Amino acid sequence: MHELGITQSIVNIVLDKAKEAQASKIVQINLVAGKLAGFVPECIQFYFDILSKDTIAQEASLIFTPAPAQLRCRNCSITFHPQDTLWSCPKCDSQSVEIIGGRELYVESMEVE
Amino acid sequence: MRKIEVVQNIMEANDSIAAQNQQLLDKHEVFAINIMSSPGAGKTSLILQTIARLKNKLRIGVIEGDVASTIDAEKIESHAAAVVQINTKNMPESCSLIANMIDYALKNLPLRDIDLLLIENVGNLICPSEFILGEHKRVVISSLPEGDDKPIKYPMIFADANAVVINKVDFLPYVDFDISAFRHAVEGLNPKVKFFEVSCKTGAGIEDWCSWLLSEITAASKIKQRR
Numbered sequence: 001m002h003e004l005g006i007t008q009s010i011v012n013i014v015l016d017k018a019k020e021a022q023a024s025k026i027v028q029i030n031l032v033a034g035k036l037a038g039f040v041p042e043c044i045q046f047y048f049d050i051l052s053k054d055t056i057a058q059e060a061s062l063i064f065t066p067a068p069a070q071l072r073c074r075n076c077s078i079t080f081h082p083q084d085t086l087w088s089c090p091k092c093d094s095q096s097v098e099i100i101g102g103r104e105l106y107v108e109s110m111e112v113e
Numbered sequence: 114m115r116k117i118e119v120v121q122n123i124m125e126a127n128d129s130i131a132a133q134n135q136q137l138l139d140k141h142e143v144f145a146i147n148i149m150s151s152p153g154a155g156k157t158s159l160i161l162q163t164i165a166r167l168k169n170k171l172r173i174g175v176i177e178g179d180v181a182s183t184i185d186a187e188k189i190e191s192h193a194a195a196v197v198q199i200n201t202k203n204m205p206e207s208c209s210l211i212a213n214m215i216d217y218a219l220k221n222l223p224l225r226d227i228d229l230l231l232i233e234n235v236g237n238l239i240c241p242s243e244f245i246l247g248e249h250k251r252v253v254i255s256s257l258p259e260g261d262d263k264p265i266k267y268p269m270i271f272a273d274a275n276a277v278v279i280n281k282v283d284f285l286p287y288v289d290f291d292i293s294a295f296r297h298a299v300e301g302l303n304p305k306v307k308f309f310e311v312s313c314k315t316g317a318g319i320e321d322w323c324s325w326l327l328s329e330i331t332a333a334s335k336i337k338q339r340r
Contacts, residue, residue, distance in 0.1 A: 006123055009125075018117075085266060096304065097301060109120070112114070
């Protein structure tokens with residue numbers, strides 16, 4: 001759904017960086033995608049294949065490293081990775097939690113020739 | 114083959130346009146609200162109620178986001194100072210408004226003649242939570258017929274909201290919606306959130322909602338004067 005615009009941003013970022021590095025081909029793109037960022041990697045790959053056609057990023061493989069959801073309990077301050085969508089603290093059962101990780105979506109690095 | 118470190122946020126393209134939008138709004142002293150909900154929760158109804166209550170105090174502009182049609186813009190046209198309709202069906206993001214759509218809309222609105230801009234996002238509880246638009250406050254509407262489990266199923270949109278409007282409270286005798294459980298779930302994610310229990314049908318609670326809007330606008334303009 002909204003992966004098309006996101007994928008266009010990824011293509012723009014990697015082509016800019018490859019140009020700066022005077023690379024002739026982008027072989028692999030390493031991305032970090034948080035579990036709470038509402039993006040579907042398969043969907044990004046699908047659009048990437050279309051948008052990267054006839055650029056130096058054509059046929060590059062996209063490697064997604066998932067970043068887990070990470071929460072901090074506001075009651076007892078422990079941090080934890082929730083196993084499902086019921087976000088309660090495993091120690092004190094409080095439902096008052098702060099999201100401290102898992103929303104990130106960024107291009108970490110890439111391999112070029 | 115060599116490795117290049119990049120570490121660049123993919124949302125930056127959207128977020129930098131959102132920042133420009135907010136600068137433009139601030140320049141013209143326009144206070145902008147991003148109104149998000151599932152389809153049918155009452156975004157257009159809340160906008161109409163808000164305009165009816167506040168049109169003698171504020172000049173109100175509206176941006177209508179929908180996948181298709183101009184139905185909502187037509188409903189609002191005769192009430193608001195200005196309306197821009199955005200149809201997202203042929204755009205890269207059809208499921209949410211994004212910052213560059215607002216950039217376009219702002220160029221088509223008489224910003225000098227607007228005090229409050231109500232942005233009606235596309236009906237959806239997932240995608241709009243990913244995109245900031247340049248708004249000053251984010252508001253989520255949940256209505257009683259949807260059920261009280263939405264903060265558990267769609268936590269992100271509630272985690273970032275400044276206010277949550279619980280609409281259709283006149284349905285309480287007919288549906289199993291536990292308002293205190295709903296509020297407890299939202300507060301767990303977002304302790305600072307403001308709640309409003311309203312019925313856009315009967316007008317119940319709309320006055321409190323409008324008072325909050327007025328107080329936020331006053332607070333924002335005081336901050337601007339101090340600068």
